[in-house]
Amino acid sequence: MARDDELIGSDRNEQGQFVRNGGQRCMECPLERLPGLHQPLSDVRRWIAAFREGEMRFGRGEQVWAQGTRPPYLYTVLSGVLMRTRLLEDGRRQIVNFMFPGDFIGLQGALDGEISHSVEAMTNVALCAFARGRFFELAAQQPQLSFDLTWLAAHEEAALEEHIVSLGQRNARERMVALAVFLVQRGIDTGLAPDGVLQLTVTQSQIADMLGLSLVHTNRSLQALRRLALVDWTLTSIRIPNMAEARRFARLDSPSPAPRPYI
Amino acid sequence: MARDDELIGSDRNEQGQFVRNGGQRCMECPLERLPGLHQPLSDVRRWIAAFREGEMRFGRGEQVWAQGTRPPYLYTVLSGVLMRTRLLEDGRRQIVNFMFPGDFIGLQGALDGEISHSVEAMTNVALCAFARGRFFELAAQQPQLSFDLTWLAAHEEAALEEHIVSLGQRNARERMVALAVFLVQRGIDTGLAPDGVLQLTVTQSQIADMLGLSLVHTNRSLQALRRLALVDWTLTSIRIPNMAEARRFARLDSPSPAPRPYI
DNA sequence: CCCATGCTATGTCAAATGACAGGGTTTGTT
DNA sequence: AACAAACCCTGTCATTTGACATAGCATGGG
Structure with missing residues (x-):
């Protein structure tokens, strides 16, 4: 970090x-x-x-x-x-x-x-x-900046939309995989996860509050995903052994490679 | 309509x-x-x-x-x-x-x-x-228009945020009340519900797909809300007998009265 | 070393929600 | 009248998820 x-x-x-x-x-x-x-x-x-x-x-x-x-x-x-x-x-x-x-x-x-x-x-x-x-x-x-700002707003909106789809349609495990993929992808894009493993401290309680799940259920689902070798999410890092398979599991679209502007 | x-x-x-x-x-x-x-x-x-x-x-x-x-x-x-x-x-x-x-x-x-x-x-x-x-x-x-556009984007974002809170933290009934309040409020603001009753055809299946619930559970929850006199949501209209009480039930903030720009 | 703290794991039971199946009502069409 | 389509309602049972209680396991401070 x-x-x-x-x-x-x-x-x-x-x-x-x-x-x-x-x-x-x-x-x-x-x-x-x-x-x-x-x-x-x-x-x-x-x-x-x-x-x-x-x-x-x-x-x-x-x-x-x-x-x-x-x-x-x-x-x-x-x-x-x-x-x-x-x-x-x-x-x-x-x-x-x-x-x-x-x-x-x-x-x-x-x-x-x-x-x-x-x-x-x-x-x-x-x-x-x-x-x-x-x-x-x-x-x-x-x-140009105003345009970039609108771009950022529109993409933030798209990200929230994806989050809504997760919360509304995906079950606990799918949600977790979707979130892990999202975070790792953003980590890669911003240089925080050069090797594909995001070093970021996230507690299970925080994961629960993101995904709308109870702490206990979050814990169990994380373990299940670890057993399935889909996502290995520990307190300090997120590792996704097989990105393509994880995407398939959570029914995620392929990532949009558009570079983001900033201000 | x-x-x-x-x-x-x-x-x-x-x-x-x-x-x-x-x-x-x-x-x-x-x-x-x-x-x-x-x-x-x-x-x-x-x-x-x-x-x-x-x-x-x-x-x-x-x-x-x-x-x-x-x-x-x-x-x-x-x-x-x-x-x-x-x-x-x-x-x-x-x-x-x-x-x-x-x-x-x-x-x-x-x-x-x-x-x-x-x-x-x-x-x-x-x-x-x-x-x-x-x-x-x-x-x-x-x-000015560019500014207005950004304004709209930011407020769309806020609406999605609210929706995420619903899906993540509220149970079925609270979600329904939150959604009903949201729709009726927007209806009032845009002249579609001058008397506080929004005339809009929404099927229960659509409600289910908004709230991330099954059709059956949606049906039962709607009935419960009707019994509680919190929201009366039929195929063609949404009526909220007591707006303040509905807001309290769903733990919604008071509405922001800012007039929206348009293009 | 002990203790406090913050986090993860597990067991048991209860509540919320979903799946499936079928019946009822309205509305429009022939 | 008969039929079909679209929607709403209800019963029963299965699954998912939550609540609560407790234990384990690191880590840091004295």
Whole structure:
């Protein structure tokens, strides 16, 4: 997992560390090297560099956003993995989706007041921070970026759609395989799983909250999948011995190889 | 349900009727009167009028888009209700979401090649058709529209998020109530349920496919809700006697009253 | 070393949900 | 009247999933 230790910390927050900086570091953006991303043109990049406010860091388990609040910043994920969760009043929790490097956090926050979900870091993460108030400038001045943003929104929508299909139509084991395939694929695309094994700490309780299953049933299903040699999912890693077979088992379509833009 | 009979039909399709026209009818757009929509400025509207290609009509049950194809047009819903569905190879079907007047159909289609879902008319519908190929012009020339599009995408995302919470955390009855509240609320916002009762033909089999339940269990749960006087959902209408109580039962947040933009 | 903590595993029973089969009702057609 | 189609309802039984209780197993701190 992204281990970003050399913190240039300045402003201490109750959660997260803010690193104000003019943006010249954009020219050595960590997203440049990632296989699954397509790079912005250099003048667009200059504009992004001027737009950004600084960098933010959070440790595993820290909340980046809290449901029902009004976020001051929007972010692009520079490194690490986060999850988007929703809480019901009675304590039930649903994990809605995941964010990998290159993903944009905050469309909802940009346009509405309060956000309907929380965002929590699953690993140590580094985020590129933009001011929420200046969001409209982006659409007005940079049609390409606005287009990219719409692209990201549409693809996020497609991912949620897939998740809905899982929850609605697939049984416990199929759901797990579908989720594992999704995560590993995103890991490969963003350079977090170069060898096809995603090193990511996910507890069974988190898996349960993603898939809408009880903890116990999650445990049993994981064991079954391990026995079937379909998915080997431990606390710290996800391994899929045979990707094609896993896809077939969960009745997943073949992956779409389109490179993602980022901001 | 929208009964648009005075067809000025010209081009007969195997499904749907296309009405080519320059767009002067935009100035008497049926979306103008709807309570939940916020109207575009008049110069933006003129631009939309020039952008649009014509009008398309479909009857209940007809497919507007088929999963896996490459749609030539993008649409804004002028009247009627549609649903977005996904099919698994083995025949299982998941209904992903619904489209009401003012909704934009096609972000995914605009940006990718093939679309991952089908779109089917639940009533007779009229759609405003835009050419897919000219989509980028919109972002480049009309920042306000591009912004609105992003707004719609973000809110579609929020709706799917809510749906995921339902499927993942709520039991059968709660899911039904949540769905009923969602549909009736959208009906009220778009003028389809002025008296709080949504006149919309939905079969129990469709409800089952939205909620990820079996047909039989759907039937029983519907009856239970009728007995509890929470939701009275018949083949042709949805009535919620006490909205506040229904919301409490399904543990739904209060509705966000933000008016939607449209294109 | 002990202890606390957080996570995974297992057993037993109960509740929710699904599968199958069949009957009833409405509506439209001949 | 007869028929068919599409939908809704009900009974019975099987399967999946959840609830609760408990045990095991690492890891880290004193």
